[in-house]
Amino acid sequence: MQIRRGQPGDRDALVAFNLAMARETEGRELDRKTVNAGVAAVFQSEDRGFYLVATSTDNKIVGGLLITYEWSDWRNGVIWWIQSVYVEPGWRRRGVYRRLYEAVKTDALERGSVAGIRLYVERENAVAHSVYESLGMKLAHYDMYEVDFVL
Numbered sequence: 001m002q003i004r005r006g007q008p009g010d011r012d013a014l015v016a017f018n019l020a021m022a023r024e025t026e027g028r029e030l031d032r033k034t035v036n037a038g039v040a041a042v043f044q045s046e047d048r049g050f051y052l053v054a055t056s057t058d059n060k061i062v063g064g065l066l067i068t069y070e071w072s073d074w075r076n077g078v079i080w081w082i083q084s085v086y087v088e089p090g091w092r093r094r095g096v097y098r099r100l101y102e103a104v105k106t107d108a109l110e111r112g113s114v115a116g117i118r119l120y121v122e123r124e125n126a127v128a129h130s131v132y133e134s135l136g137m138k139l140a141h142y143d144m145y146e147v148d149f150v151l
């Protein structure tokens with residue numbers, strides 16, 4: 001298995017992962033066209049973030065995640081958000097996410113300008129909670145509020 005930056009040619013796999021993840025974790029059917037444009041937009045501007053993907057020895061993408069940015073004036077630094085975490089069902093419990101997360105952490109620490117890493121997770125997604133905690137992340141003391149304008 002290898003970890004590398006996502007590239008424009010990975011778009012179809014990343015779109016499929018997003019659709020599968022929404023279906024699996026929230027029972028939601030996302031609009032493919034919208035997600036396709038949303039993934040493409042990441043490759044169009046580095047300011048939006050970047051994907052990391054895990055590939056098998058035959059070069060198939062077996063897992064991925066998206067990093068986006070939040071500026072923290074409290075810390076005068078950037079917080080990386082991990083989003084769109086997905087590992088192909090046949091590849092789970094084989095350390096794919098662990099490798100992706102280690103790569104994110106190493107990259108963030110090496111830059112020196114990243115103040116921390118955050119993510120949000122569906123309250124009912126017990127597996128994901130266990131995964132994040134087993135890798136050393138702690139449940140934050142914030143609740144999240146939102147207003148939806150689309151979807």
Ligand SMILES: CC(C)(COP(=O)(O)OP(=O)(O)OC[C@H]1O[C@@H](n2cnc3c(N)ncnc32)[C@H](O)[C@@H]1OP(=O)(O)O)[C@@H](O)C(=O)NCCC(=O)NCCS
Nearest residue numbers: 085086087092093094095096097098121127128130131134
């Ligand atoms: C959550 C997810 C990304 C984990 O990926 P993964 O590659 O299977 O995770 P790893 O194999 O790297 O597991 C790392 C550690 O997490 C824990 N873990 C993994 N799967 C677990 C499970 N089903 N139950 C409990 N703990 C689990 C273990 O401690 C594991 O280490 P170990 O195997 O050495 O014991 C994967 O299950 C997934 O894609 N789920 C569907 C999509 C999803 O929920 N995304 C997150 C949205 S916020």
